[in-house]
Amino acid sequence: MFRTHTNGELRSENIGERVTLSGWVQTIRDKGFMIWVDLRDRYGVTQLVFDQDRSTPELMHSARGLGREYVVTVIGTVIERTSKNAKIPTGDIEILVSEISIENTSLVPPFTIEDQTDGGEELRMKYRYLDIRRNSVRDKLLFRHKIAQSVRNYLSAINFIEVETPVLIKSTPEGARDFIVPSRMNPGEFYALPQSPQTFKQLLMVGGIDRYFQIVKCFRDEDLRADRQPEFTQIDCEMAFVTQEDVLNTFEGLTRKLLEDVSGKTFGAFPRITYQEAMKRFGNDKPDIRFGMEFVELNEVTKGKGFPLFEDAELVVGINVKGCSNYTRKQIDALTEWVKRPQIGAQGLVWIKVNDNEITSSINKFFSEEDLKEISRHVQATAGDLILIMSGAISRVRPQMSALRMELAQQLNLRNPHEFAPLWVVDFPLLEWDEDTSRFHAMHHPFTAPKPEDVELLDTNPALARANAYDLVLNGNEIGGGSVRIHNRELQSKMFGLLGFTESEANAQFGFLMNAFQYGAPPHAGLAFGFDRLVAILDGNEVIRDYIAFPKNNSGRDVMIDSPSVVAPEQLQELHISIEETID
């Protein structure tokens, strides 16, 4: 037997018991006459003691031979600790060891297995199995597991069925780039890995499984940005015989349950705002509403003062930075430089400082004190506040101002990661025009239904058609998104037409779905959560990679197992494929 107890388990009630413990050597303190060893496992740390008065010389010798991260099993007696350690749950006791066996030795680990490690990210990725031994990493995996269990139990209790959909599916031209898998049994043909189980879950609805979910791996062969992974996990959900309202209520319920479990607080109804309103008030379709600093449109109040940047602008928009009227010239210059960086691309920043006795600004030449007061009334600024204003084309100024708003929130520490501010953003546009390809793209995906009252816009002005599509936003992150789906063959066919598919292309790719719609497809709608991100945010973090047991780096490589890798020529031969010379 390797252990009678874990290393997090023994308390003063156990004093006098003979126990067997196993684990890793965390630290060794050798005072000559006594040696203390901290033994660690997933559950905690227990102190072992070797004492020249009470332990044999052989045992003292064995203890001296231990090294960090050695794996040992010890038999000993639980005794009271002379100097108690209130910081750990086992701090009242220690184990007087009578037998020790070394299960495995260890080389000196390439970084310290401590909460604050000395290992850099690349090194920790390469030795991920050692990184996982650290409490902080292990706790994240445990947290993820608990959330997954909670989701499954919640949804199962309300009649959702988890159904496994296939991983080897069919490549489709819509959306991101597919990973493809050559088929040996069907030479020249390929499977694709799913970007989501979208069509399968819709077919399950056609099949009468009216409440489906799945926590499922999805795949996108995209160039990886800092915190994106080629494989990621979704909580994928779909319901039949429901309206948008039903879907929102159902998954608000799930999200509320998770938030309440994690935070110990209660949450009322989540705010719901339209896409248009989100863009107007926050310049962003996933607004962080943990703090205010909402946009105030100032076109009217700044008109006719002769300031060219405002006069000609499609949008003049200000935010009220509470309590920051004492910003120095230097600080404001730094913000101005920040918004002018190519990533943001703003032209500049107008400022107004509202103080008790005076109101100063960078636009004094054009605006009288009364004008400035009028502006400050509009943004509800009071003494001590700083107003920042941008102007230009709506499509440019909104994201620029939104970036500034988020940057200020960061600088002013307004984003408490353990405060949760969920909201729904609804009524997304159905389509967006892509200048590059001169065609419409589906804003959500091609299966999203237009609002019934906007269906006729598909013929007259598709760009104005709104979708019954919704996003669930938490702390400035889209954690879920979905839509009411089309369940009618003709409408689906028209939609593919708008997206530039010929009829034969649409049939080749999605014929099976449109065919299914002819056999009594029920009204249905659904939603998918990005599980990696959801878990990170619920845990007060935003780095999703930390919540993935074996993540890949930005080149899509697993540096631990060194994958991808070359394969044997026979494998390629069997698959009837060959590698093209790379043109450099």
Place this chain on the structure above:
Amino acid sequence: MFRTHTNGELRSENIGERVTLSGWVQTIRDKGFMIWVDLRDRYGVTQLVFDQDRSTPELMHSARGLGREYVVTVIGTVIERTSKNAKIPTGDIEILVSEISIENTSLVPPFTIEDQTDGGEELRMKYRYLDIRRNSVRDKLLFRHKIAQSVRNYLSAINFIEVETPVLIKSTPEGARDFIVPSRMNPGEFYALPQSPQTFKQLLMVGGIDRYFQIVKCFRDEDLRADRQPEFTQIDCEMAFVTQEDVLNTFEGLTRKLLEDVSGKTFGAFPRITYQEAMKRFGNDKPDIRFGMEFVELNEVTKGKGFPLFEDAELVVGINVKGCSNYTRKQIDALTEWVKRPQIGAQGLVWIKVNDNEITSSINKFFSEEDLKEISRHVQATAGDLILIMSGAISRVRPQMSALRMELAQQLNLRNPHEFAPLWVVDFPLLEWDEDTSRFHAMHHPFTAPKPEDVELLDTNPALARANAYDLVLNGNEIGGGSVRIHNRELQSKMFGLLGFTESEANAQFGFLMNAFQYGAPPHAGLAFGFDRLVAILDGNEVIRDYIAFPKNNSGRDVMIDSPSVVAPEQLQELHISIEETID
């Protein structure tokens, strides 16, 4: 709103309520003055009634316009049914419809959506979304979900953590053929889809996650036999600081829980037999012990009688077919022909019929009545029994006799699918010699530890070394298998050597694992269940395909979505691969 209730919900307590129901039209009975419609959803069937005395002509007209599998929403009043239907839970009531809306029409489905359908397998696969509407198929998916939930809850409650391991991993030459995935970002290199998360779960043990599980998709690019799928699901488990005994007890606990939930019966300790014993008593390493008919070796008792087939045989083995002494010549000839078929390949069958007054046999020429009685005593035959005997080389006769035993059990209806007979088979050989390649293969996999007492056999006689490997067998099916793993670099390295890897090959493929073993790998062991098969057997079935929502056919094709398929030339270009001309 689409529904206030499901179609399985309303009872006589609801009489008088105004309700809204949605679902599919199952049947329509038009008696002229009255029309009855059965409305179906996942939860049941509710009868709708339209009555010319109580319904408007428009409503009667709408009802007459309905077709099978139309999707409708109705508003109506729950009324008492005049002729009650005790067969369905809603049989006491019906709905007098006051409003109906057709959500979708349906073409006539290609097969009937009934428990007993007229659709053949291929047709039902192509229209799987319609097949899923059938109660029997839907119930199987629901059963699968419940078992998965039960497994997760059981294991989570005893500190197992579900950890998601990667799907895009590295191709290895061991085991079955990998599916591979070209990497666009690393041209010329490939990921592989996991045949199991074996190495990752071992790395999790090295990482201190001492109780891991995952219900996870795995992939094998093998030629598909009748009931194999290229993608299948495992319950993958691993534990650290455990002996084989701990693993067996833990997963016996899980299996017992599932069996008890499903059967309502209680199960004691599962029998444990060694591989050698299983082969000796059943000729099979996954014996079905729902019935007896065990092998009895008859070499001793048949020796020296001059019957050449027995005299020269390595093994003479008999079974006692209880109560079958009345088998006719024709029946015995049929069995003889059956065992002589090329798939079985036996030379023949010796029979002895034991009756009250006489004992007859096909070997009267060589065996006296007393000899035959002696044999019948050995196989514990009494009046009315039939003894069947085979002889020849052990490696051939055991599987032949095992096949006969199973065939007889089938014919005699001894295999009750709702009776469960689990057992453990332990002490598997570590290696098996492969004549074709003239080298050893790992019987379980290359990470399996030899029994400590057999380690030195690796140097002297590897074929005799036994492994701490075990299978969980249920009703003649291997539902799970696992082993204690090697956790020592040197032993793992020696093992790869025995399997014919050069040191550099072993390092290239598994260097990350052997490297990990140098940093304090704990003793560990694990097991994986074949989830598809487990679910099928627990449900009293053996066809795993029925328990997969969207299965592939024997050519690995999804005939519903028509996958695999050709992909766009640009996709291949981006991946730097091309398709080789197929040589016919």
